[in-house]
Amino acid sequence: VQQANRSHPNLLVGQSGGPTAVINSSLVGVVDAAVAAGVRGVYGMRGGIQGALEGNLIDLGAQSPAVLASLRQTPAAALGSCRYKLRPDDPERVIDICRRHGVGYFVYIGGNDSADTSHRIAQAARDSDYDLRVVGVPKTIDNDLPITDHCPGYGSIARFLAFATRDAGLDTESMRRVDPIKLIEVQGRNAGWIAAATALGKRDDRDAPHVIYVPERRVDLDTVLVDVETIYRRIGFCVVVVSETLRDVSGQPLGSDEADVDSFGHRRVAGAAQFLAERITHHLGVRARFDKPGTIARMSMAMASPVDLAEAYQVGRAAVTALVREESDKMVTLVREQDTPYTCTTGLAPLTDIANSEKLLPDAFLSADGRMISDSFRAYANPLIGEPVPGAMRLADIPVHRG
Amino acid sequence: VQQANRSHPNLLVGQSGGPTAVINSSLVGVVDAAVAAGVRGVYGMRGGIQGALEGNLIDLGAQSPAVLASLRQTPAAALGSCRYKLRPDDPERVIDICRRHGVGYFVYIGGNDSADTSHRIAQAARDSDYDLRVVGVPKTIDNDLPITDHCPGYGSIARFLAFATRDAGLDTESMRRVDPIKLIEVQGRNAGWIAAATALGKRDDRDAPHVIYVPERRVDLDTVLVDVETIYRRIGFCVVVVSETLRDVSGQPLGSDEADVDSFGHRRVAGAAQFLAERITHHLGVRARFDKPGTIARMSMAMASPVDLAEAYQVGRAAVTALVREESDKMVTLVREQDTPYTCTTGLAPLTDIANSEKLLPDAFLSADGRMISDSFRAYANPLIGEPVPGAMRLADIPVHRG
Numbered sequence: 001v002q003q004a005n006r007s008h009p010n011l012l013v014g015q016s017g018g019p020t021a022v023i024n025s026s027l028v029g030v031v032d033a034a035v036a037a038g039v040r041g042v043y044g045m046r047g048g049i050q051g052a053l054e055g056n057l058i059d060l061g062a063q064s065p066a067v068l069a070s071l072r073q074t075p076a077a078a079l080g081s082c083r084y085k086l087r088p089d090d091p092e093r094v095i096d097i098c099r100r101h102g103v104g105y106f107v108y109i110g111g112n113d114s115a116d117t118s119h120r121i122a123q124a125a126r127d128s129d130y131d132l133r134v135v136g137v138p139k140t141i142d143n144d145l146p147i148t149d150h151c152p153g154y155g156s157i158a159r160f161l162a163f164a165t166r167d168a169g170l171d172t173e174s175m176r177r178v179d180p181i182k183l184i185e186v187q188g189r190n191a192g193w194i195a196a197a198t199a200l201g202k203r204d205d206r207d208a209p210h211v212i213y214v215p216e217r218r219v220d221l222d223t224v225l226v227d228v229e230t231i232y233r234r235i236g237f238c239v240v241v242v243s244e245t246l247r248d249v250s251g252q253p254l255g256s257d258e259a260d261v262d263s264f265g266h267r268r269v270a271g272a273a274q275f276l277a278e279r280i281t282h283h284l285g286v287r288a289r290f291d292k293p294g295t296i297a298r299m300s301m302a303m304a305s306p307v308d309l310a311e312a313y314q315v316g317r318a319a320v321t322a323l324v325r326e327e328s329d330k331m332v333t334l335v336r337e338q339d340t341p342y343t344c345t346t347g348l349a350p351l352t353d354i355a356n357s358e359k360l361l362p363d364a365f366l367s368a369d370g371r372m373i374s375d376s377f378r379a380y381a382n383p384l385i386g387e388p389v390p391g392a393m394r395l396a397d398i399p400v401h402r403g
Numbered sequence: 404v405q406q407a408n409r410s411h412p413n414l415l416v417g418q419s420g421g422p423t424a425v426i427n428s429s430l431v432g433v434v435d436a437a438v439a440a441g442v443r444g445v446y447g448m449r450g451g452i453q454g455a456l457e458g459n460l461i462d463l464g465a466q467s468p469a470v471l472a473s474l475r476q477t478p479a480a481a482l483g484s485c486r487y488k489l490r491p492d493d494p495e496r497v498i499d500i501c502r503r504h505g506v507g508y509f510v511y512i513g514g515n516d517s518a519d520t521s522h523r524i525a526q527a528a529r530d531s532d533y534d535l536r537v538v539g540v541p542k543t544i545d546n547d548l549p550i551t552d553h554c555p556g557y558g559s560i561a562r563f564l565a566f567a568t569r570d571a572g573l574d575t576e577s578m579r580r581v582d583p584i585k586l587i588e589v590q591g592r593n594a595g596w597i598a599a600a601t602a603l604g605k606r607d608d609r610d611a612p613h614v615i616y617v618p619e620r621r622v623d624l625d626t627v628l629v630d631v632e633t634i635y636r637r638i639g640f641c642v643v644v645v646s647e648t649l650r651d652v653s654g655q656p657l658g659s660d661e662a663d664v665d666s667f668g669h670r671r672v673a674g675a676a677q678f679l680a681e682r683i684t685h686h687l688g689v690r691a692r693f694d695k696p697g698t699i700a701r702m703s704m705a706m707a708s709p710v711d712l713a714e715a716y717q718v719g720r721a722a723v724t725a726l727v728r729e730e731s732d733k734m735v736t737l738v739r740e741q742d743t744p745y746t747c748t749t750g751l752a753p754l755t756d757i758a759n760s761e762k763l764l765p766d767a768f769l770s771a772d773g774r775m776i777s778d779s780f781r782a783y784a785n786p787l788i789g790e791p792v793p794g795a796m797r798l799a800d801i802p803v804h805r806g
Contacts, residue, residue, distance in 0.1 A: 015577075018578070019573075019574050019577040019578060021570075024796075044801075047580055048580075050580060051580075058801050063801065067796060067801070070794075070795070070796045071796050073793065073795070074573060074795040074796045075570050075573055075574065075795075076570065076573035076574040076576070076577040076578075077577040077578075078573075078577070078796055078797070078801070079801075080576070080577055080579070080580070081577045081578055081580070081581070082580045082581065083580070083581045084580075163703070163704075163705050164699045164703065167424075167478050167479065167699070167702045167703055167704060168698065168699065168702070170422075170477060170478055170479035170481075170702065171422050171478065171479040171698050171701070171702040172698075173479070173483070174418075174422040174479040174480035174481070174483055174484045175421070175422060175479075175480075175484055176483070177450055177451075177453060177454075177483070177484070177485045177486070177487075178484070178485065178486045182698070184699075289697065289698065290695075290697070291695065291696060291697035291698055291699045292693075292694065292695045292696075292697070293694060293695075293696050293697075293699050294692065294693070294694035294695070294696075295571065295574050295575075295585070295692065295694055296567045296570070296571065296587075296694045296696050298574070299570045299571070299573065299574040300566070300567065300570055301566075301570060301795075302566050302705075302706060303705060303706070390476065391473075392473070392476070392477040392478075392704075393427075393470060393473045393474050393477045393481055394481070398447075398461050398466070398470070398481070398482075
C-alpha cells in the first residue's frame with residue numbers, strides 16, 4: 001500500500017451498473033490523469049463498491065502503458081461491475097477502507113444509482129470528518145442522466161443500432177415476400193433515447209425504422225396493429241422499433257406478466273417485441289419476426305463511436321482535474337458548445353442533482369405523433385455516433401424493366 | 404427488350420432465400436462479368452423466381468457503375484428475394500419468359516432450395532429443346548451446401564458473431580455479480596456452422612463461449628443445467644451459445660411447442676435460448692439473460708468479412724465464365740487451395756449434387772464432447788472472417804492488489 005497524507009492522497013476508482021463499449025476508456029482517463037497529477041496510489045475496485053466492501057482492490061497505477069492502451073480497446077467494465085444498493089452502515093465502511101489505504105480521491109463511474117452511491121459516500125466522509133473528495137463520472141447507454149448533454153456509452157449503442165436498423169430495413173425489404181414485418185427490441189429503461197437513435201440512418205418514409213415506440217408514450221395493442229398494417233399496405237414491409245419497457249395505456253408493460261425487480265426497485269421487463277410479433281402475425285396473416293440484440297448492442301467494440309470513445313476518456317480525466325481542484329460531491333457533465341461543427345467540453349454538477357433522477361426524451365425530439373424522431377433529435381444525436389450512417393441502394397431505387 | 408439470338412444470348416439473374424451481407428456482391432460480379440463478356444441484355448428478377456413469374460424484371464446492364472459500386476456496399480438482396488417452391492407448370496413458364504426476352508443464360512444466387520429450382524429450370528429447357536444454360540451461385544449464412552468448401556455469406560455472419568461473442572464474454576464477466584449467465588441464440592437451420600463460429604475469438608477456458616450446443620448433437624435439459632452449473636461454479640460466469648434449432652434427445656426442438664413450416668417443409672423454430680434462460684435462472688438461482696441477434700447478425704455491412712465480400716463477387720463472375728464456356732446445370736463452388744496463407748479458387752459441381760442436400764458440421768470440427776470447436780475448425784474458419792478477433796484485457800488478467 002502506498003502511504004499517503006493529506007497533501008498526497010491516493011485514488012480509488014470503480015465501475016458500476018451495466019457496462020458499455022467505452023467505460024474502460026473512462027477508467028483509463030482517470031488512471032492517466034491521476035498518474036500525471038502525481039497520485040502515487042491508484043486503486044481499482046474489483047466489482048464496484050460491492051467488491052471494495054469485500055476488500056477487492058487492484059493496483060491500477062502499477063499497470064503498464066500497454067495494458068492501459070489495450071483497456072481502451074476492451075469493451076465492458078474491466079474492473080467488474082455491480083448493482084449494489086448501499087446498506088446503512090456501508091458508507092462508514094467505505095470510509096474505513098479509504099482511511100486504511102490513504103485514499104483521498106474517490107471516483108465512481110456509473111449512472112443514476114451510482115451517483116446516489118457516490119453522494120452517500122461523500123456525506124459519510126463529511127459526517128466522520130474524513131477528507132475524501134468524491135467525483136462521479138457519467139456512464140449509461142440509456143442516456144437518461146439529467147444536466148449532462150449526453151452520457152458516455154450512448155453514442156456507441158446509438159451507432160450500433162443506427163447501422164443495424166438501416167441494414168434491417170434492407171433485409172426486410174429483400175424478404176418482404178416471406179417475412180415482411182420486423183420488430184427490433186431495444187433497451188432504454190424508462191427513456192426512449194436508444195429507440196430514437198435507431199432512426200439516425202433514415203432518409204425518407206421508405207427507410208427503416210417505419211415506426212418507433214418509446215416508453216415515454218403509452219400505446220395500446222390496437223394502435224400498433226393499425227400503424228403496422230397501414231405501413232405494410234403502403235410499402236409492402238415494415239420495420240418497427242420497440243422499447244423493451246413499452247407500456248400500455250394502463251401503464252402495464254406490453255406483453256409481460258412478470259414483475260422482476262432489481263435491488264434498486266427497477267422493474268425488469270422483457271418480451272414486448274415477441275408479444276407484438278405474435279399479435280401482428282395473427283392480425284395481418286403474414287409473418288412478423290423479431291430481433292433482440294440485447295447486450296450485444298451495448299458492448300460492441302468494433303461498432304463503437306470514435307466520438308464516444310474520446311469523450312469517455314475525457315470525462316475520466318476531467319474527474320481527476322476536479323478532484324485536484326478540491327471539488328467534491330459532484331459529477332462530471334458533458335457540455336455541448338455547438339452542433340456544427342460539433343464541439344463539447346466538460347462541466348460539473350452536484351451529485352444530488354443527478355442521483356435517482358432521470359431525463360426522458362423531450363417532446364421536441366419526437367414527431368408530433370410521438371412515433372418518429374424530429375430534426376432537432378437528429379441534430380442532437382448525429383454528432384454522437386461519430387459518422388453518418390451511409391446511404392444504401394434500395395430495391396425501390398432501381399427502375400423496373402418494361403419488357 | 405434487347406433482341407438476342409443463339410450467339411448473343413441475354414442473361415437473367417435472381418437472388419433467392421435469406422439475404423446475407425454479401426449477396427449483392429455476387430450480383431454485381433454476375434453483371435460485371437456479363438457486360439465484359441458482351442452480353443447485351445442483363446436482366447434481374449425482382450423478387451426471385453416468384454417475381455420473374457410475375458413479369459417483374461429489372462434492366463441491370465443499364466445501371467451506372469456508381470449504382471453497381473454502391474450495391475457492393477449494400478447488404479441484403481437488392482433485387483428482392485423469395486422462398487418459392489416451383490409448381491409443376493412453373494419451369495415451363497420460366498422457359499417462356501426466357502424465350503420472350505432472348506435469355507440464354509440463367510443465374511440463380513441461393514442455397515439448397517435455389518439449386519433445386521435452378522436444376523428444374525435446366526431440365527425444363529432440355530425438355531422443351533430451348534437453349535438455356537443454367538448456373539447457380541452459392542449463398543447461405545448456414546454454410547450447409549455440400550461440395551463447396553464454404554458458402555458466401557457465412558464468413559460475414561461468422562465474423563459478426565465471433566466479435567460479438569468475445570464482447571459478450573467481457574460483458575458477462577463484468578456483470579457476473581448481477582447477471583452471470585448469458586445465452587446467445589444463433590441461426591444455422593440443421594447445421595452448427597454458425598454456432599461454431601462464435602468460438603473463433605476464444606483463446607482459453609476463460610474466454611467466451613464456454614459451451615456451444617449445435618443441432619447435430621441432441622441434448623437434454625439436465626445436461627445443459629449440469630454444464631452451465633459446472634462452468635459457473637468454476638469461473639463465476641458462463642456464456643452459452645445455442646443453435647435456434649437445438650433438439651432434445653427425443654428429437655423435439657428445445658423449448659418450442661410450435662410446428663411452423665415454410666413452403667419447403669422446413670420447420671421454423673424459435674425459443675431455445677429463452678427457454679434455457681428461464682430454466683437456468685430457476686435451477687441456479689441467479690439471473691440468466693439471453694440475446695437473440697437474429698437477422699441483425701446476417702446483414703451487417705459494417706461487420707462484413709472482406710474475404711467474404713471478395714469471394715461473393717468472385718463466384719458471381721465465375722458463373723458467367725462457366726455459362727460462356729457452355730456449362731449448364733451446375734453450381735459454382737469455392738475450392739480451397741491452402742489454409743496458410745489462405746488461397747481459394749472456384750470450381751463447378753452438378754446442381755443435382757447440391758439441391759436439397761445439406762452438409763452438417765463434421766465430427767472432426769468439434770471437441771470430443773461435441774460442445775466446443777476443434778483446432779481443425781479454427782484452421783478452416785479463421786481465414787473466412789478476414790482477420791483474427793483481437794484479444795482483450797480481462798478482469799482475471801489484472802493482478803489483485805494485496806493491501
